[in-house]
Amino acid sequence: MTQAKAMTVLLVDDSRVARLSLMRQLQSLPLSLDILEAASADDALALMQERQADVALIDFNMPGRDGIELAGLFRQSHPQMKLALVTANIQDALVKRARELDMTFLAKPASLEGLARFLEVAE
Template sequence: MSKKILIVDDSLVSRMMIKEIVMSRHPDWECSQAASADKALEACQVKQFDFITLDLNMPGKNGLDAAPEIIATQKDAKIALLTANIQSATKQKATDIGLAFVAKPVTEEGVLDFVGYE
């Protein structure tokens, strides 16, 4: 069954890496990208996603600030905060809002642990 994933990161390189990892295991999935939280919120208004990766540090609204609004429109999506900020307070905030936590740098193992290998 084809799934839909939204990759939210201001870094084009990070978005490309995440997409490449996901598509290598799930070539039939639909992959959307957003370079900011605002663009992600726009995408979430028109489409339902199965998975969302959300960067923490982006210009404008950060990932943790955008997460509650995204969750409100994406009730069934599995959402992960992908960030190099691995402080326990950041992890706890992510957990408190219901996000998975994936540490950067982007790795195949980290992304596939989130979206699944099959």
């Protein structure tokens, strides 16, 4: 599968280590990616004023707005964006809230297979 342009992926997590881990996994996939990073929901919102992302991988627990709140805002402003909640907070109520926002739920640490499925990469 060849792509005409790189897929732009936004990583939103207050943990730099978590963002780097996701970035390494994403870069190992057979895709052309442009990866953007934000350490908070507010940083992500500001970044999206300047850039457009096709996909966002969002942590739940962050200072300020949580990942579900950010996803709700993205659903309003960028309804076509693919969203995934990537979190170690695995509660049925949280999974349900993510699915109500048409988000994919990926438990941390995210597996390469889960990321590939979310990004629709043929392995």
